[in-house]
Amino acid sequence: MPRMRSVSLSASIFTMPSVSALARARELAWTSLAVLAAMAEAAKAERAAHISEERKERLRYYDRRELGRDPQLDSVSLILDKCDSTKTTVPWFKQSPGAWWSALRKECLCQHLLGVLVHDRPDKIFLYTVNDTIKGDANLNIEGIRRLLLHKYESKPLPETLFVQADN
Numbered sequence: 660m661p662r663m664r665s666v667s668l669s670a671s672i673f674t675m676p677s678v679s680a681l682a683r684a685r686e687l688a689w690t691s692l693a694v695l696a697a698m699a700e701a702a703k704a705e706r707a708a709h710i711s712e713e714r715k716e717r718l719r720y721y722d723r724r725e726l727g728r729d730p731q732l733d734s735v736s737l738i739l740d741k742c743d744s745t746k747t748t749v750p751w752f753k754q755s756p757g758a759w760w761s762a763l764r765k766e767c768l769c770q771h772l773l774g775v776l777v778h779d780r781p782d783k784i785f786l787y788t789v790n791d792t793i794k795g796d797a798n799l800n801i802e803g804i805r806r807l808l809l810h811k812y813e814s815k816p817l818p819e820t821l822f823v824q825a826d827n
Contacts, residue, residue, distance in 0.1 A: 738775070739825045741774075775804075
């Protein structure tokens with residue numbers, strides 16, 4: 660049977676910190692928790708303010724949508740939404756075909772798809788395709804508004820007020 664040896668450990672390993680050091684560490688921990696709690700509360704308040712602002716914007720949109728539907732007012736309300744250009748590239752692949760495609764991608768037909776919903780009685784939906792000469796940013800929104808106004812108001816005067824909801 661093997662003999663058990665007693666191991667002598669240095670007394671410095673088991674030196675206890677002073678009471679004041681423990682008190683400082685405890686105070687620091689509580690301060691850190693208080694700071695984290697304050698940061699969490701600030702983040703919650705910021706999120707609540709953001710949600711409130713989004714709600715106000717949505718309500719303003721609903722009001723303007725109804726103004727555009729009112730035949731007594733000389734106004735039109737519309738909403739624009741763009742389709743991601745990766746879904747409108749010809750040829751289209753469900754998954755990226757690989758590295759060889761990066762070199763050939765410049766040779767493909769790139770299209771932008773823009774949907775315009777005009778709030779009317781009844782609502783009307785217009786879809787426009789635009790090639791790559793107009794980039795898919797605010798210029799695409801302006802092009803969609805231009806095409807819509809040319810199409811809808813070809814034989815009558817333009818409305819006095821235009822309400823636009825765009826997703827930029």
